[in-house]
Amino acid sequence: MKSKPSLSQVLGFFLILATLQSCEPTQPGSWKNEQISNPDKFHKLNDELLKQLKVNDEKQLENIMSNDFINTLYKNRHIELVSNRVKVNDYILLDEYYVVNRYISGDTISSGVKGPAGYSLTYQGATHEMYFAFFVPKDKTIPNQDMIAAVYCKYNYGWKLSQLDVSRYKVNGKTAPELCDQARECYSKGFLIDALNISSSAIDCSRPSDLWKYNSEEDMSNFYNKVLREAYGQYKFPVAIKQVSTHPRIIRIMNQTTPEGVFPMIYYVSSIKLKDTTAIKQENENIKKMIGQTLPGIDQDKKYVLYSAFNESPSGIKTVDHFDMIAKLK
Known part of the structure; x- marks a missing residue:
């Protein structure tokens, strides 16, 4: 005759059953990418997020947002900025993390990548369980790329989007x-x-x-x-380009963002009237031949150098005319 199971055996069975039925760990920790045991429900949220961002449907997005996010100041403008990126390019998942938080006030998790390219995530532990998704453009040939970051929290009313931001990820194809x-x-x-x-x-x-x-x-x-x-x-500005007979003076050098990448923009003051475009262009040809002596390396290992000629230094007080030119190096 078989004996009846003891109370401890019954409780042990239900404990094992509950553990098996749970797809997520309950102890504090973090799981990255393929380590996440049940990513499908998160990926469905991501698909819905990108779908609604593509059409900038704020009402539909609110269905997956947390109450706090819905009531965030400037929420609509923030979503619009992210939506503008998704409308232009398709985004795919770069990295994802499922986290069971140890602390409420804040926590940090490591990407597990050593060296300069490695990174960590520092965040407020808004809920016990959280999920992080980082998206980048699908087209890897885009020179200047943004990253979209989405944070989901598990509330008593379900998994909801609690944070969304977008920032520059690559310039000229490099992190x-x-x-x-x-x-x-x-x-x-x-x-x-x-x-x-x-x-x-x-x-x-x-x-x-x-x-x-x-x-x-x-x-x-x-x-x-x-x-x-x-x-x-x-360099003490203005910097004279002494090798050019008209002695143009560089007043500023900065990065200029274009659809093809980020390139140096050289602002200079010319004694030639801007209306005389033929003479301005000829002077610029002379500048391009000599610019490497004034600014070593500026005319190497890049696709373009951009120039903007002025007759007087620009200021915030009045609008100053200028004439823009491009030097194609490759």
Whole structure:
């Protein structure tokens, strides 16, 4: 005759059953990409998010938003900015994380990637369980890319979108750590302005999300500040291009964003009247031949250098006419 199971055996059975039925861990921890045991429900939320962002349907988006997010100030404008990116390009999942939080006030998880390209996520533990999704353009040939970050929390009324942001992820096809490596190479060659411009781009995309922090963020910042100090020490604006007979004077050098990438823009004051476009263009041809002597490296290893000629320095007080030109290097 079989004996009846004891109370402890019955309780143990139901505990095992509950554990097997649960698709998610209950102990604090984080799981990345293929480590996530039940990603389908999150991917359905992501599909719905991208679908509604594509058409900027705020009402439909509210069905997957948390109550707090729905009541956020400037929510509509924020969604519009993200939606504008999705309308232009298709986005795919780069990385995803499922998290069971240890702390309520805040927590940090590591990407598990070592070296400068690795990163960590620092966030407020809004609920016990959270899910993070990071999207980038599907077309990898796009030179300047943004990252869309979506954060979902598990509330007592279900999984809902609690945070959404978009920031620059790549410039000229490179992430912040890759740009910093490129800037260091330019610096080693004595190309100080290139090093400054490229390291500035690295800083611009060093935080592709409010949550995202590269392991090398401090090193990137220190290098940029070092190059900035040296550039200000070496170049006192206006800088005369002495090799050109008309002695144009460079008044500013900055990064200019275009659909084809980010390139140096050189602002200079010319003594030639802007209305004389033939003479202005001829002077610019002479500048292009000599610019590498004034700004070493500026005319190398890039597709374009952009120029803008003025007859007087621009200011915030009045509008100043200018004549723009492009030097194609490749």
